[in-house]
Structure formats: C-alpha cells, structure tokens
Amino acid sequence: MTLAPANRYFYEELLERNKLSEFATTSTQQIAIENFQFQKILARLQELYKTDNEPERVQQEYVLLRRFLIENPYTTTAQLRKAFFQARHIEAQEVGELYDDCEIEEACWNCDRCGPLFKKYGKLRGIKPSACNDHRQNLPYIRKITWQQGLRRLKVGIHWRICLPGIPEIRLFNNLTELHKKFPQQLCAIHLYPGIDRYDLQLYFCEQSTWAVDIKDYQNTYNLVLKLTPLFGEANLVICVMKNFHFNINKYSA
Secondary structure, rough: OOOOOHHHHHHHHHHHHOOOOOOOHHHHHHHHHHHHOOOOOOOHHHHHHHOOOOOHHHHHHHHHHHHHHHHHOOOOHHHHHHHHHOOOOOOHHHHHHOEEEEEOOOOOEEEOOEEEEEOOOOOOOOOOOOOOEEEOOOOEEEEEEEEOOOOEOOOOHHHHHHHHHHHHHHHHHHHHHHHHOOOOOOEEEEEEOHHHHHHHOOEEOOOOOEEEEEEEOOOHHHEEEEEEEOOOOOOOOOEEEOOOOOOOOOOOOO
C-alpha cells in the first residue's frame, strides 16, 4: 500500500507502538491509521483533563467532538467552523482531517442506523452488513445527502471505530434523558463519556447511588470479560450492555 506522507508517519508510529502488525491487510492498516488520528486527539484531551485548570471545559469539548462525529457522518467546512468556533482545545481543522472530501456532485447516502453507505453491484451497502443490511432507498432511515460545496464524509476508520458504535450510545443517552425528564426525583443526572471516555454513561440517582454504563458489541461474553477493567469506587454498579447485534432492533439487555 502506497501511503501519503502524513499516513506514513501514523503507520510507522503505530508499528513502533506495537499497535499494528506489519502484516495487517491494507484495509486494516487504513482503519488503524485513520483511527489513530482520533486517538491522538483523545490522548491530548485526557492529559489536559488531568492538568487543566478547567477540566470540565475539556470534558465538554470532548463530548462535543465525539457527538459531532457520531451525529454528523457528513459535514461541511462551514459546519465544522461553526461547531468548534468557541472550542479552546480542539480546532475545526483537525476535526476536518477526520473526514474525506466528497467528489463534486457525488451521490451520497446515509443510514441513520449505521452511517454512510456506499454502492456495490448497484445496491447501497453499509460498513457492517452483519449488523445492518437493508438499505433500500425507500426506507425511512435511508437518506440521500444533498451535495453542497465543501461536503465531507467520515473516513472509514472513524466511521468504524467512532460513529458505528456511537449510534447506540447516543440513542441510549437520549432515551435516558427522556427518563430523567419524567423522573427527576429518581434519576438526578446523566453524564456522557465521563472522565474523557472512561466509559459511556454515568447515571446519578437521587438516593446517592451511581451507575456506570458501557455499551459493548461482543457476541462472546468470555471475550468481553477479558476486556473489563475495575473502576475502583467510581460507581456503585457497573453495567456492560450487550448491544443487540442487529442495529435495527432498538433493545438493550444488561
């Protein structure tokens, strides 16, 4: 695979950190390189969260970044500038580097359940067909994106690692927010990606208990257990939600 100079730098750094095998497939290399761009921003914000005089502002800006990437699989330069105009620790330009330019008058499609689509053999396909595979153009969750000057689409690595898993995270957050509005005397507060993404959601109940919620997409629970790390008193209860393997079923199980 021939890499652009910037990607070559990321590739060599990934190899040096033992985060990528030199024998990895071309697609795996590309996903890792593109995701590494996000990971560098994440690492910087995590360090700032520990040292900055206003850690809550750092937290807010991280949530802004993460939600933007999940909720805006397509964007424009103008939208990026508007979204990050007041950000102190994140620049619109570096967020823009997580997107690719769309070609002029390119036909772009998006699935509200799994993100940007591409055409293969004349049909719309998603990034993970095993999870979301019905992309007929007349379905209500399939949208054609109107082309405009400066239109950009998430890079595949960001789509795969941030947007795709983030869709059910934001959906669950929105559902819990509605519960908070209905039962404010029971569910006092909900925090998204607390501690710069220590886990997905923190639920604070009025009787002084705190739940940590993390959404995981594992079919094998044994493999999931191997990935778990202790929170050491951050929460009274830790819930790992096994995300339903099919995104078109809006159910969660603890």
